[in-house]
Amino acid sequence: MARRSQIWLLGLYFLLELPLILAIRSSQSLALLRARDQCGRELTAGQRLLLDRMQFEDAPHVRHYLHCFWSRLQLWQDDSGFQAQRIVQSFGGERRLNVEQALPAINGCNAKTRFRGSGSGMGSVVDWCFRAFVCVLATPVGEWYKRHMSDVINGNA
Template structure:
């Protein structure tokens, strides 16, 4: 009898606890591509100050050594930039959702054109970091750049 009473009290306590626990807020489900972007962003941003990180999160890419190194690290880590050939246009399109998300007829020529316009092949290793920065800034000036800014903003804010 005493044991039954303790069991009932314990059960009532558990029910009260469950009623007082706020409902779980579902976390947004992120795609594997969004998680890869966030991982690369975090790994490459380890040495940035809070102000520098905020500036990059706001898509403000000044011509500064920390920005150049961050962008080269970011795109290389995602394997969407190769020092020998620049941005991997086809892989970028595929990684960012392909035809469903990007106008491929517009994206491929824009990315490849920026690679060619800004290329500095055959120069010292620092030139590859500079080339990546110049090609990225070039791509940002195209419709692909506008799409990239919107997409990264969504990823950073948990909407993608």
């Protein structure tokens, strides 16, 4: 009888704690999903599927989607690029990312890809965001991002 009570109490504990655990994880995940949905409104089902599979081809719809996504999250600024420190904080800080690796990777990609050519205006900013994002994807930070977004999309984060 005591064992049954212990199991019941343990089950009750997890039942009561589960909403708290989900609430901690869900605010950031919900923000990512909300930005994803808002920025993907005009995408076709096929385009959305490729983006969900982390396939970012060099195409206008991908460039505009990425700029919209990161801007909505307030992790991209048109005058300075990706906000490396805010990205690290938004994605769990030192608990989840190697900060010594992430900050230089993101900042380096911002600098390396900033406005090529003589173009100016929104198109250049959108292109810069795309190039910087693709650059970050080629780093360990990009691998972490792909795994994390897959977890968010699949309801595991």
